[in-house]
Amino acid sequence: MPGAPGLLATLDEAMLPADPMDLFEAWMADVIREGLPEPTAMVLSTVSADQRPRGRMVLLKARDVTGFTFYTNRTSRKASDLAEVPLASLLFPWQALHRQVIIEGPVTPLSTADSEPYFHSRPRGSQLGAWASRQSTELASRTELEDRYAELERRWPDGTQVPMPEFWGGYLLRPDRMEFWQGRPSRLHDRFRYSRQGSSWSLARLAP
Numbered sequence: 001m002p003g004a005p006g007l008l009a010t011l012d013e014a015m016l017p018a019d020p021m022d023l024f025e026a027w028m029a030d031v032i033r034e035g036l037p038e039p040t041a042m043v044l045s046t047v048s049a050d051q052r053p054r055g056r057m058v059l060l061k062a063r064d065v066t067g068f069t070f071y072t073n074r075t076s077r078k079a080s081d082l083a084e085v086p087l088a089s090l091l092f093p094w095q096a097l098h099r100q101v102i103i104e105g106p107v108t109p110l111s112t113a114d115s116e117p118y119f120h121s122r123p124r125g126s127q128l129g130a131w132a133s134r135q136s137t138e139l140a141s142r143t144e145l146e147d148r149y150a151e152l153e154r155r156w157p158d159g160t161q162v163p164m165p166e167f168w169g170g171y172l173l174r175p176d177r178m179e180f181w182q183g184r185p186s187r188l189h190d191r192f193r194y195s196r197q198g199s200s201w202s203l204a205r206l207a208p
Contacts, residue, residue, distance in 0.1 A: 009182055011180065011190035013205065024178065024180075027099060030097060031094055041057055041093075042057070042059070044090060045090075048080070066174060067173050069171065071119075071168070072135065073135035082107050082109075088105070088173055089103065090103040098183025099182055102179040102181075104178075105173050105177065109169060110171060111169075112166075112169065115168070116164050119164040120162075130164075133148075176195070180192050181208075190205075191205065191206040
């Protein structure tokens with residue numbers, strides 16, 4: 001596994017595990033140990049049916065052997081992109097450690113049953129906010145959004161459960177490529193790409 005994080009850290013073939021998730025977990029642990037803000041923040045890139053690429057920052061909410069999970073409003077632009085072209089890229093920009101990870105693969109929506117536990121674990125304000133904001137739709141003013149939120153506070157006062165909106169839920173990206181980038185002096189960085197081959201992964205060093 002790689003040594004201490006930083007510009008002079010080395011990423012070498014002999015250090016790399018057979019499963020890229022092991023390396024991802026080790027790097028995430030470094031990010032958390034170093035106290036970087038928002039360690040799970042990632043750039044989610046999608047492409048629309050008319051081939052317009054789009055990116056935005058979202059938060060990774062779960063990860064396991066099946067893939068990487070995030071949640072959003074299903075009326076959002078990213079959700080409509082994924083309905084049209086169910087492929088995406090995730091970028092973890094850990095600049096403070098001179099590292100980045102890029103993950104690519106197909107994306108599938110989670111069921112209501114799989115999405116609800118996380119929704120109900122969110123702060124109450126975030127649950128109401130999910131109802132108030134039909135993400136990516138146009139608003140006449142800020143007041144329109146705040147008025148919706150106030151009405152929802154009256155509908156579901158403290159002590160009542162906020163139901164999960166039918167237009168909100170999770171998405172799972174199942175990685176078929178994972179790329180790890182480690183900064184080195186003179187921009188001669190170490191860069192490796194894992195590609196899924198059936199139930200295993202192949203590994204290649206890439207020019208930086």
